[in-house]
Amino acid sequence: MTQFPQTIHFTGTNTPIGVEWSARNLDVIGTIPEEIDGAFFRAVPDPALAPMFEDEVALSADGMVAKFDIRGGTVDYAIKYVETERYLLEKEARTALFGRYRNPYTDDPSVAGKDRTVANTTPVWHGGRLLMTKEDGLGYEVDPETLETIGRFDYYGALKSETFTAHPRIDPETGEMFFFGYEAGGLASLDVAYGIADKDGNLISEQWFKQPYCSTIHDFTITEKYAVFPIFPTTADLDRLKAGGAHWAHQQDLESWVGIMPRYGKVEDMRWFKGPKGVSAFHFLNAYDDGDLVHLDVCLSDTCAFGFMREAGGVERGQQSIQGGMTRWTFDMSKPGEEFESRVIGPPGDMPRIPDASQGRMHRKGWYLTINPEGGPPVPGGPVGVSFNMLVQIEPGNGRIEAMPLEPGMAINEPVHVPSSDPEKDGWLLMVVDRQTGENSFDSELWVVEADAVAKGPIARVPMPLPMRAQVHGWWVSREQLDKAKARKAQGLAA
Ligand code: V55
Ligand code: FE
DSSP states (O other), X not given: OOSOOSSTTSSGGGOOOOOOXXXXXXXXXXXXXXXXXXXXXXXXXXXXXXXXXXXXXXXXXXXXXXXXXXXXXXXXXXXXXXXXXXXXXXXXXXXXXXXXXXXXXXXXXXXXXSOOOOOOSEEEEETXXXXXXXXXXXXXXXXXXXXXXXXXXXXXXXXXXXXXXXXXXXOXXXXXXXXXXXXXXXXXXXXXXXXXXXXXXXXXXXXXXEOSSOBOOOOOEEOSSEEEEEEOSEEOOHHHHHTTOOSXXXXXXXXXXXXXXXXXXXXXXXXXXXXXXXXXXXXXXXXXXXXXXXXXXEEEESSXXXXXXXXXXXXXXXXXXXXXXXXXXXXXXXXXSSOOEEEEEEOSOEEEEOOGGGTTSOOSOEEEEEOOTTSOSOOBOSTTSBOBOEEEEEETTTTEEEEEEOXXXXXXXXXXXXXXXXXXXXXXXXXXXXXXXXXXXXXXXXXXXXXXXXXXXXXXXXXXXXOOOOXXXXXXXXXXXXXXXXXXXXXXXXX
């Protein structure tokens, strides 16, 4: 194609922008606290070229890495393409060469065997390194200062998995990163790699296991004792791929599963719990140990949130009909059997956040995005095609809920959390908010919200001079972490 299709994947807040730009000292309305000192990295899918096929989806768009650099109450911004092998090949050819979402059988023969990933899902900071990740391939290392692409990162050849999740988990005490890759042994394979990298970013373990069927394992969790792998029935099939079909099809009649193993243990010790049929979740708020119990907070829905995955599985359900809730699943590790308990602890929603320090520990609060039924029709766009318009805070311990609803015609992107040095305070949430100004035009702002007082709305706003495409995930990196990495790099260069 020579033009972008006029589908939801390319309109609304998914309207392609494709501009690499930067700006210093953006206008700030209100005051950004001095303590917010560091970088808010964002993964923004934005197709550089019109796709090969009309039915292309937003999830295939080329990854851009964006950075809000915040210090002393001032803000700089920059955004650049991640120069994946795929991006560079298509840039050279000046046309799309890669076909359907995660189906290499639909590619131009000239790119057979080339890396298809678009690095568009999460900027991950670990071991002084910034990786742009997408679950269908390895991460690409990006220079956190210049946003220039360094290259595909495979732990110096040590990682055997072909894939690396966009949702690793970092233990706040040990600094280790726990991660996985599914389809680790190739397209539609049952192989899942489970890996651990030490605090300096060296691979210290990688084990493989088989999942019950080839599902999209988008996220997982750790506790202080366990690694938790949820399996939902959105499945891949090699024959369908070979026929040029969809990678994922949701199967409403298939069971879900949760595999739990000691986080430093052997994959052979995985214990499988059986969950409800047909349900789906892409993200988990957190998990933690409570004696022999493991609590897992799931952004659960009764079917798959992505319309194109439902359609491929023959599930005829409109986006508006999807039910769900923030759901606590509790596993009793002292009892045998496949059962676990389930209860709803918050309204339906996704893009959850907890403070990094609560990772794998009891979280007093959690924040995520939801659709406010009183907020007018949702703005079209974002990964699933309808945007969230309200931030919610839940306190699982006491059931209290607070919210920051937006005005009609506004959309909210996933926040990052910035901790406060004051133990009495919950820190801040930073997020980009879009306001619709025309059919496919939006004004965007960075908002700073006190995490203790979300209902109050932003304490500072940064209007952006150019339009911004919908973000997927983000990551906060403190100035201390950035400076440490910079010093290490300077030492390495000097040596
Ligand atoms: C998700 C996002 C992806 C993807 C698969 O949020 C799942 C879920 C942005 O890319 O490829
Ligand atoms: Fe995700």
